[in-house]
Amino acid sequence: MTANIDNPRAPYVRKKITRSNFEMWGWLFMRGSGVILVVLIFGHLFVNLMVGEGVNRIDFAFVGGKWASPFWQMWDLLMLWLAMIHGTNGVRTIINDYAEKHVTRAILKIGLYSAFILTVVLGTLVIFTFDPCPANAPADLLPSFC
Amino acid sequence: MTATLDKDTDTETQAGAIPSFEVTIKVRRFIPENSDEPYWEQHTLTMYGTDRVLDALHKIKWETDGTLTFRRSCAHGICGSDAIRINGRNRLACKTLLKDLNPDKGPIIVEPIKGLPVVKDLIVDMEPFFASYREIMPFLITSGNQPSKERIQSAEQRERFDDTTKCILCAACTSSCPVFWTDGQYFGPAAIVNAHRFIFDSRDEGATQRLEILNDKEGVWRCRTTFNCTEACPRGIEVTKAIQEVKRAMIRRAF
Ligand code: HEM
Ligand code: FES
Numbered sequence: 032m033t034a035n036i037d038n039p040r041a042p043y044v045r046k047k048i049t050r051s052n053f054e055m056w057g058w059l060f061m062r063g064s065g066v067i068l069v070v071l072i073f074g075h076l077f078v079n080l081m082v083g084e085g086v087n088r089i090d091f092a093f094v095g096g097k098w099a100s101p102f103w104q105m106w107d108l109l110m111l112w113l114a115m116i117h118g119t120n121g122v123r124t125i126i127n128d129y130a131e132k133h134v135t136r137a138i139l140k141i142g143l144y145s146a147f148i149l150t151v152v153l154g155t156l157v158i159f160t161f162d163p164c165p166a167n168a169p170a171d172l173l174p175s176f177c
Numbered sequence: 178m179t180a181t182l183d184k185d186t187d188t189e190t191q192a193g194a195i196p197s198f199e200v201t202i203k204v205r206r207f208i209p210e211n212s213d214e215p216y217w218e219q220h221t222l223t224m225y226g227t228d229r230v231l232d233a234l235h236k237i238k239w240e241t242d243g244t245l246t247f248r249r250s251c252a253h254g255i256c257g258s259d260a261i262r263i264n265g266r267n268r269l270a271c272k273t274l275l276k277d278l279n280p281d282k283g284p285i286i287v288e289p290i291k292g293l294p295v296v297k298d299l300i301v302d303m304e305p306f307f308a309s310y311r312e313i314m315p316f317l318i319t320s321g322n323q324p325s326k327e328r329i330q331s332a333e334q335r336e337r338f339d340d341t342t343k344c345i346l347c348a349a350c351t352s353s354c355p356v357f358w359t360d361g362q363y364f365g366p367a368a369i370v371n372a373h374r375f376i377f378d379s380r381d382e383g384a385t386q387r388l389e390i391l392n393d394k395e396g397v398w399r400c401r402t403t404f405n406c407t408e409a410c411p412r413g414i415e416v417t418k419a420i421q422e423v424k425r426a427m428i429r430r431a432f
Binding site: 043044045046048049050051052053054055057058059124127128129130131 | 304305307308309312355356359360362389390392393394395396398399401424427428431
């Protein structure tokens with residue numbers, strides 16, 4: 032009977048050479064988007080929670096009014112995309128850090144990217160197709176310009 | 178009379194004698210011929226204030242249990258053979274004094290360094306570590322005719338990479354890195370430190386190639402700046418800083 036023994040002198044080899052600028056751009060993006068997100072997120076929080084009567088103002092009319100303005104549409108769109116790409120790339124890094132098996136990595140990443148696509152598509156759709164003045168709605172719930 | 182930690186000795190300690198004390202060493206043993214399971218083994222020894230973890234390991238091996246297996250060569254922090262995990266931190270056994278490890282507060286835990294396959298007891302297979310080291314081409318790369326005398330370098334130019342020349346390839350940094358623990362394909366801090374040593378050497382012309390090699394999914398961008406490597410380095414190299422300098426050189430090159 033012969034046992035199968037690995038060649039004890041076999042040199043260790045890198046499984047695959049994966050040279051590219053991808054991880055460098057990812058690294059730079061985390062920093063760049065982080066700086067922009069500070070402005071976007073704190074601007075968002077300030078306008079929604081602090082200005083005027085603050086959080087008590089938030090209702091359908093408030094949101095409808097904001098998304099009738101191209102300025103807030105772009106603000107929220109940028110915040111959505113940057114935060115989602117930033118957060119997804121961050122979680123991708125964490126998966127790479129913690130998942131040891133290729134299968135685990137693959138499954139977690141499929142889940143992550145699915146959640147990313149769903150959220151970004153739905154969010155973008157809502158920002159651009161939101162109707163601030165739906166027909167037959169009680170007038171006191173709608174923005175003033177309806 | 179000198180104060181000793183050895184309270185219950187009847188004999189008067191001579192003036193100038195080295196204080197002795199009891200230490201318990203808890204070693205993680207792994208003997209593949211006997212079992213696939215590693216296990217813990219405790220030894221209580223009388224050691225002296227001048228003794229290092231390496232001396233305790235020697236005492237166990239020479240006086241109690243000759244099967245205890247570990248690597249060491251110079252015993253003076255030069256050869257880089259005896260990096261081990263002591264109380265959860267990577268240290269050279271030959272540079273760590275027992276008295277600095279609070280031997281009165283429970284056993285001193287001694288394990289092989291993490292992330293590399295254990296061959297036996299405290300000996301790990303260093304081949305993956307050296308393979309990454311070889312990949313970054315740790316030798317001078319030049320072009321053109323050789324100068325008739327030395328390759329001239331100013332003191333400032335030499336200073337630029339002085340820190341990373343100190344590496345003794347003990348693997349304490351790479352095997353302290355949590356990214357390396359889960360992803361053995363990561364080049365690891367030591368390979369990057371040794372690339373840094375040539376990338377920033379004014380006499381060397383291989384910087385572009387080395388940056389290319391480390392601009393890999395398993396290269397410098399894998400570093401999460403946890404600073405474990407800097408903390409572990411027995412030569413006091415600012416490992417994390419060196420890695421960030423290599424990242425910066427890559428970004429400079431891309432723009
Ligand atoms: C407020 C502004 C923000 C700044 C300045 C910022 C900055 C950063 C930076 C620089 C990193 C990279 C860390 C590294 O490479 O080790 C990072 C990672 C990460 N960010 Fe953000 N970020 C911000 C907002 C967000 C938001 C809104 C999310 C969620 C959608 C998020 C989720 C993450 C995740 C999951 C990681 C990976 C965690 C890690 O690397 O340890 N961040 N962030
Ligand atoms: S035995 Fe040489 S470095 Fe410790």
